[in-house]
Amino acid sequence: xxxxxxxxLRPQKLEEVVGQHHLLDDGKALKNVILSGELxxxxxxxxxxxxxxxVARIIAQNTERKFCKLNGTVASTADIRSIVAQxxxxxxxxxxxxxxxxxxxxxxxxxxxxxxxxxxxxxxxxASTTENPYFYVYSAILSRSTVFEFKALxxxxxxxxxxxxxxxxxxxxxxxxxIEEGVIERISRGCGGDVRKALNAVEICVIxxxxxxxxxxxxxxxxxxxxxxxxxxxxxxxxxxxxxxxxFQKSMRGSDPDAALHYLARILEGGDLPSACRRLMVCACExxxxxxxxxxxxxxxxxxxxxxxxxxxxxxxxxxxxxxVCNSPKSNSAYLAYDAAAADVRKGDFGGVPRNLQNKHYDGxxxxxxxxxxxxxxxxxxxxxxxQYLPDRLKDKVYYTYGENKNEQAAKEYWxxxxxxxxR
Numbered sequence: 418x419x420x421x422x423x424x425x426l427r428p429q430k431l432e433e434v435v436g437q438h439h440l441l442d443d444g445k446a447l448k449n450v451i452l453s454g455e456l457x458x459x460x461x462x463x464x465x466x467x468x469x470x471x472v473a474r475i476i477a478q479n480t481e482r483k484f485c486k487l488n489g490t491v492a493s494t495a496d497i498r499s500i501v502a503q504x505x506x507x508x509x510x511x512x513x514x515x516x517x518x519x520x521x522x523x524x525x526x527x528x529x530x531x532x533x534x535x536x537x538x539x540x541x542x543x544a545s546t547t548e549n550p551y552f553y554v555y556s557a558i559l560s561r562s563t564v565f566e567f568k569a570l571x572x573x574x575x576x577x578x579x580x581x582x583x584x585x586x587x588x589x590x591x592x593x594x595x596i597e598e599g600v601i602e603r604i605s606r607g608c609g610g611d612v613r614k615a616l617n618a619v620e621i622c623v624i625x626x627x628x629x630x631x632x633x634x635x636x637x638x639x640x641x642x643x644x645x646x647x648x649x650x651x652x653x654x655x656x657x658x659x660x661x662x663x664x665f666q667k668s669m670r671g672s673d674p675d676a677a678l679h680y681l682a683r684i685l686e687g688g689d690l691p692s693a694c695r696r697l698m699v700c701a702c703e704x705x706x707x708x709x710x711x712x713x714x715x716x717x718x719x720x721x722x723x724x725x726x727x728x729x730x731x732x733x734x735x736x737x738x739x740x741x742v743c744n745s746p747k748s749n750s751a752y753l754a755y756d757a758a759a760a761d762v763r764k765g766d767f768g769g770v771p772r773n774l775q776n777k778h779y780d781g782x783x784x785x786x787x788x789x790x791x792x793x794x795x796x797x798x799x800x801x802x803x804x805q806y807l808p809d810r811l812k813d814k815v816y817y818t819y820g821e822n823k824n825e826q827a828a829k830e831y832w833x834x835x836x837x838x839x840x841r
Contacts, residue, residue, distance in 0.1 A: 423616040426578075426585050427471055429478075434468050435612060436574035440565055441472075447565050451476055456514070458535055460554065461545040463567030464657065466611030469545040473516045482541060483509035489522035497530050504539050513540045520544040521553035528555040535561055569610030576605045578612050582619035583635070594623070596635040603637060607644030618643045658689065666696045670704040674743040681739055685732055693735055694720045700742055708748035708822035712741065748820035757816045768808030799835045 419425070428434045431441055431451065440447040450457065456476065461469040477484040485500050503509045515531070517523070534540040535558065542562065546553060550564055579601050587594050600622070608614035621643045626633050665680035684693045701716040719738035723731035761767060773791045792804045805812055819829040 421613075421617060422582055422586070422620040423466075423613040425589075426582060426616060427474070428468075429475070431472070431475055434471055434475075435578050436570040437468055437472075437567055440567065447472075450563075451479070454479075456480060456541050458542045458558075458562040459544070460520070460550050460559070460562045460564045461543070461567055462550050462564055463547070464569050464610065465547055466608075466613035466615075467567045467570055468612070469567050470516075470518060473543045473545065476543060477514055477516060480514050480541075481511050482514040483512070484514050484516070486516045486518065489517060489519035492517075492523070492527075494527055494530060497527060500540075501530075501534060504534065512538065515540050515542050517542060517544040519546060520550075521546045521548045525555055528558055532557055532561075570612060571610070572602070572605040575608060575610070575612060575615050576601060579604050579615050579619055582616045583623070586620065586623050590623070592628075593632045594635055595632045597637045599637045600635050600640045603640040604644055607640075658687075658692070661687075662689075662692050662696050665693070666700050666704075669697070669700045669739060669742045670747070672743050672747065674740045677739050677743050678736060681732075681735060685728060685735070688728065690723065690728055690731055694723060697735065697738055697742065701738075703752045704747050704749060705742060705745045706748045706751050706820075707825050707828075708746035708820060709824065712745055716742065746822045746824075748822050748825060750818060750820040750825060754817035761811065761814070766811070768810040771805050771808060773804060774806060799838075801835055803836075 431448070434441060439445060442448065450459075451472075459473075459476075461473065463469060483503060485503075487496055487500070500513060500515060503513060520528070531540060531542065532555075535542050542558070544550075544554070544558075544562070550559060554562075583594055583596060583601075586592070604615055604618045604622070608618060618640070622635050622639050623633065625643070626635050626639055628634075661680055661683050665677060665684060668676035668680055681693055698716055698720055701712050705712045716738045719734040722734040726734070792802050794801050796802075807814060819825045
């Protein structure tokens with residue numbers, strides 16, 4: 418059984434690596450590090466299929482150290498011991514270059530077992546991860562390494578790899594291909610910035626296309642079929658998930674319906690209905706809030722409808738609600754007021770509940786001023802009267818400031834008028 422096309426066509430030189438211009442163009446830091454011959458510990462961070470492993474292999478080819486590779490998903494402590502045992506032997510006289518793929522799956526103990534050898538230079542580490550290394554990599558290893566972030570590739574970056582893939586298969590299979598206009602662009606745009614997905618699509622297009630008059634016809638319809646779900650880069654537990662839902666909420670907060678619907682589509686096409694509903698509900702409460710209080714039950718109804726319908730129909734009420742949130746006036750006044758009050762509570766800056774607000778209970782003999790003294794506001798004009806509600810030590814504290822929107826300003830005008838008249 419042959420290996421996947423992406424492995425058979427893996428670049429052997431930096432010049433063959435597509436994209437990553439911010440790292441590999443002349444004068445860029447990583448390119449200079451590779452050319453210097455002095456190899457520090459490196460961590461490559463970024464989505465899958467963008468060249469992390471390829472660049473690590475190219476670096477390994479240019480080193481005199483023994484090259485060892487481990488994959489964090491399957492490697493064990495015994496594998497680490499086996500690598501360490503090669504140090505100071507004829508197998509690894511100049512030390513070891515360890516390429517550790519998916520380092521985020523190594524637990525803390527496994528990562529610590531490498532630390533001593535990384536620190537004295539016996540092992541040079543090149544690790545790759547699809548998750549943020551500042552969350553998943555042991556801090557002692559992180560502090561001894563340089564992190565380079567690999568970016569998802571643009572369709573324009575991937576076009577040369579797709580063209581090279583078809584040319585390679587033509588030669589490998591001794592065939593002639595007739596590639597319909599738009600096929601290469603469709604595959605390049607439909608792989609979510611992942612070269613491996615793009616080359617898999619190329620190979621499937623070839624295998625699934627028929628020979629006609631001595632030529633294999635690669636049709637646009639075939640490319641559409643094999644890439645229809647390849648575009649989606651969405652892991653419900655990974656950075657792509659958190660980036661998408663963060664962008665979704667920030668786009669609604671920023672009143673941009675086009676962007677918000679785009680990120681909603683990414684979330685729902687990834688099958689993550691609960692996250693879309695939760696962020697939509699949070700945004701209605703946090704970012705629209707008192708500027709349009711009725712939006713909360715409206716959005717709640719849309720979320721309930723979406724959860725009842727399920728996908729794909731859930732997209733309809735959610736799209737309605739997203740556009741409504743984007744177009745609504747915004748206020749985070751209540752949200753900020755609560756956080757300010759909570760900050761005082763957390764730091765212990767509060768006192769006892771004023772006696773007039775306490776639940777009725779027996780006054781002890783030590784209380785020289787017996788009675789609750791609560792004043793019932795409904796007994797007064799406009800159903801309001803002045804009395805202290807905050808504890809004594811906070812009695813002049815202001816947490817809530819009226820927003821500039823029409824709804825809150827109307828409330829402010831009303832209460833300014835009532836309180837100016839005053840009672841008692």
